Amino acid sequence: MKTIINPNKKDWSELLKRPTQTVENIENTVTEIFNDVQRRGDKAITKYTELFDGVNLNEIQVSPAEIEKASSLVPEELKEAIQTAKANIETFHAAQKTERVSVQTSKGIDCWQEKRPIQKIGLYIPGGTAPLFSTVLMLAVPANIAGCKEIVLCSPPNKEGKIANEILYAAQLCGVTKVFKVGGIQAIAGLTFGTDAIPQVYKIFGPGNQYVTVAKQLATKYGVAIDMPAGPSELLVVADDTANASYVASDLLSQAEHGADSQVILVSTSKLLLDKVQSEIQKQILNLPRMEMTQKAIDNSKLIYVENDDIALELINEYAPEHFIICTKNEDFYVDNIANAGSVFIGNYTPESAGDYASGTNHTLPTNGFSKAYSGVNLDSFTKSITFQKITKEGILNxxxxxxxxxxxxxxQAHKNAVTLRLNDLK
Amino acid sequence: MKTIINPNKKDWSELLKRPTQTVENIENTVTEIFNDVQRRGDKAITKYTELFDGVNLNEIQVSPAEIEKASSLVPEELKEAIQTAKANIETFHAAQKTERVSVQTSKGIDCWQEKRPIQKIGLYIPGGTAPLFSTVLMLAVPANIAGCKEIVLCSPPNKEGKIANEILYAAQLCGVTKVFKVGGIQAIAGLTFGTDAIPQVYKIFGPGNQYVTVAKQLATKYGVAIDMPAGPSELLVVADDTANASYVASDLLSQAEHGADSQVILVSTSKLLLDKVQSEIQKQILNLPRMEMTQKAIDNSKLIYVENDDIALELINEYAPEHFIICTKNEDFYVDNIANAGSVFIGNYTPESAGDYASGTNHTLPTNGFSKAYSGVNLDSFTKSITFQKITKEGILNxxxxxxxxxxxxxxQAHKNAVTLRLNDLK
Incomplete structure (x- = not known):
């Protein structure tokens, strides 16, 4: 960990820089696979699944029988936890529904705005050692509330040609309409162009590694929308002497375990707290199974001392964290004035894990400073607003x-004529 | 014009194809200029302004005196028209404000969502023969309602080093904070990286030619958001025998005059109406100053006859028009069931021009089928939603x-630990 005392404002941008990733080489691979999937469809999908996931599949769509069997293998206790989380996520996202906005802007001119669901969406769920079934909840639950008709999920198969039981259980629980054993670039390409098996979709959601991220960016060139550009996960905590150093350390570590490139920053007006948290981290990290990777992220993490809350706030808004935990006496100051953050966690009993899993808020959030301009995934992410207008004779005369x-x-002139013609008839 | 009778469904995608644009060569130019502006800032800006706009400027920011003088030169009658339009746009966009969404998802778990303004935004307004001051209203008015702090406008100077009076008048009227005489790729690059003169922004809005479009796409790679990917403007009209053929023709022509690559489609269940509109177009087009360009767009336009409203609706949703005019007896059928459109105009007295200028709805809309997934510009385009949560001891125990x-x-495991630590203290 690096402790920085009173950094000079001109050094902030260097200090707050995210770990950079070069994507140049990846782009060629992604373009090649996109071209192949566009040309050869499922044949290309099968080829890359064999190449990257090491399994040759005759059938890439998961059958209802497979889903049923997988669901029966999920422990009852975990099922109940998933259902509890789902209920909270539903409650929070259903509350985000908005009514039609209807206004008579002038006499005889009625304008309104309505949100309508995006008809076909794709969800990408990464595979690997940890099955991220929580992301299925975060994407499929609001998609269903929004009324999306086709909800297609792609996730890479393991060497046995299977998707994790928990992912399949969550998918059927949350109303996913089709599940495919396809991962990586080829999944994004399949959702972009459509194949005989995979439906073409209008918007793609979900996290992924650098390959998936670049593939999603390329998809936008073909007219497919994406949830947001993704980068490594990050957490900034602001804490003072009222914070519990042990809790703060545990939150920083929970972020750091995501990967060596995760970003962890602690900002404080108390040097004492910085010291305490540092020693707590050294203690707690010893018991973590992912200790080595976590240590790498912690090595790059920063403990920043600043003199007062105003400076802290300015620095935090400059950084624009994905996750932002506030454990300070004057928490309202930060709550009221934070301009740039994905999701905000307030107080000693609000760990980031709560929002990651079960409190109800969404965990698909803007990283890499994108919270300056992007929202996290929310109900509106699954709809688009359409405007309508109807003008009466009186209205057009007005x-x-x-x-x-x-x-x-x-x-x-033709724009003018369209009105003049009508006015002439009415006068 | 091409008349197509009862097109076979398998031919729809070919029939509804937009005019394609190749952007490969442009990308190299855009990348080069971006690199130069990133490296040399205002020096590069000045160089490209001289190269592309043919004018050498010592000072690229428009001064208050220039704005005042320009405003004094706008005819009073036009000023009043602009003020009327502004009032309607304000009314419609102010109505889109949403309250904080606050929910207790479980006992002791308070979650809320708030929209906060994007702090710094850039508006791009094209130059050329027609000064698009209406776009200034469409972007700056909602930006102001949203509470954006820095609203930077870039527009290319003419050979005399000036921006059109109407644009400067609209800019000051709508609360733009800084105006720069910079256009094209170099403007987008300046807003992306910031220079000594031009502030770096978080999101860029506004239309432009192919160069500007590709530049905006490149800006997203540097973490700057954009309003939406843009393509040539387009209009689809559905009309039956209750429609006024002369009005329909005038609306199609008003779209066609935007450029040779504009798209114009008429769908009807009446062959008689198709004939009438066709002859009206031939009559009206003769009086248009932009006749030649308009004729090119009309040559590529399509008149499509289908047997019933169900087929028409399906075809329209497949096309996903930017502008959609409904002039049919059963207009509610289309209003209720349109899934994909940017903005909808209903009835004989609602020309597209109304929405383009003054009814109050926004005219920055998704083209190229993007209305399947994208909204047009609206109040939310200038905000991002942030989620907050506060959990009590009871809540975390739950x-x-x-x-x-x-x-x-x-x-x-570290995600789990962050909770276990707290639970252990509380139990």
């Missing part, structure tokens, strides 16, 4: 001249 | 075990 003048000034 | 079980099953 506003017609305004439109004519503006169209004329912009040199768009 | 939900702690759920989190522990899920974290354990995902192999994330």
């Amino acid at each position: 506003i017609g001249n305004t439109i004519e003048l503006m169209a004329e000034a912009e040199g768009l | 939900i702690g075990n759920t989190i522990e079980l899920m974290a354990e099953a995902e192999g994330l």
Whole structure:
């Protein structure tokens, strides 16, 4: 860990830099696989599944029987936990529903805005040693509330050609309509172009490694929307002497265990707290199964001392953390004034893990400073708003001249004519 | 114009294809200019302004005196029209404000979602023969309602080193904070990296030619968000015998005059109407100053006859038009069931021009089929939602075990520990 005391403002941008990733070489691979999947469809999908996942599959869609069997193998206790989390996520996302916004802007001019579901969406769930079934909840639950019709899930198979039981259980519980044993770049390409087996979708959600991230970026070139650009996960904690150093350390470690490139920052107006947290981390890390990787992330982490809350806030807004924990006496100051953050956790009894799993908020959040402009995934991520307008004869008589003048000034005569024709008939 | 009778469903995707644009060569130019602006800042900006706009500027920021003088030169009548449009746009976008969404998902677990403004945004307004001051209204008005602090406008100077009076008038009227005489790729690069003169922004809005479009896409690689990917403007009208053929023709022409690559489609269950509209277009087009360009777009336009409303609706949803005009007896059928469209105009007295300028809805809309997944610009485009949560001791006791079980099953021991530590203290 690096402790930085009163960093000079001109050094902030260097200090707060994320670990950089070069993606140049990956782009060629991604483009090649996209071209192949576009040309050869499922044949290409099968080829890359064999190449990258080491398994040759005759059938890439998961059958109802497989899902049923997988679900029966999930321990009852875990099922109940998943259901509890699902209920909270449902409650929070259902509350985000908005009514039609309807306004008469002038007499005879009715304008309204309605949100309608994105019809077809794709969810990408990474495979690997840890099955991220919690992400299935975070994406499929709001998709269902929004009313998306086709919810397609892709996840890489293991060497036995299987997807983790927990993922399949969560998928059927949350109303995913189709599940495919396809991972990596080829999954994103399949969802982008559609194949005989995989439906083409309009928007792709979900985390992934660098290959998946670059593939999602390429998908946008083909007109498919994505949830957000993704980077390594990150946590910034602001804490003072009212914080429990042991809890703060445990939260920082929970972020650090995601990977060696995870970012962990502690900002404090108390040097004493920085010391305490540092020694707590050294104690707690010894018991972690992922200790080596966690240690790497912790080595790159930063403990920053600043003189007061104003400086702390400015620095935090400059960093724009994905996760932001506030454990300070004057928590309202930070809650009220934070401009850039993905999700905010307040007080000693609100660990980031709560939001990662079960409190109800979404855990798909903007990393890499993107919270300056991007929202985390929420109900609106699964809808688009459409505007409507209906103008009466009286309405066009009211506003017609305004439109004519503006169209004329912009040199768009046909725009003006469309109004003039109508006005002439009405006058 | 091409008339297509009862197209076979398997031919729809070919029939509804947008005019394709190749962007390969442009990408190299854009990358080169981005690199130069990143390295040399304002020096590079000045160089490209001289190269592309043919003017050498000592000072790229527009001064208050220039704005005042420009405003005084805008005719009073046009000023009033702009103010009327602004008032309607304000009314419609202010109505889109949403309250904080606050829920207790379980006992002791308070979660809420709040929208906060994107602090710094950039608006790009194209130059050229027609000064698109209406776009200034469409972007700066909602940005102001949202509470964006820094609203930077870039627009290319003419050969005299000036930006159109109407654009400067609209900019000051709508609360733009800084205006720069910079256009094209170099403007987008300046907003992306920031220079001594131009502030770095978090999100870039606004239309532009292919160069600007590709530049905006490249900006996203540097972590800057954009409003949406842009393509040539397009209009689809569905009309039956209750429609006024002359009005329909005028609306199709108003779209066609945007450029030779504009898309214009008429769908109808009436062959008679298709004929009438066709002859009206031939009549009206003769009087248009932009006739030649308009004729090119009309040549590529399509008049499609289908047998019934169900088929029409399916085809329209497949196309996903930017602008969608409904002039049919059973307009509710289309209003209720349209799944993919940017903005919808209903009835004989609702020309697209109304929404383009003054009714209050936004005219920055998803083209190229992107309305399947993207919203047009609206108040939310200038905010991001942040989630907050605060958990009490009782709350973590309630939900702690759920989190522990899920974290354990995902192999994330440190996530579990963060909860276990707290539970142990509380038990």
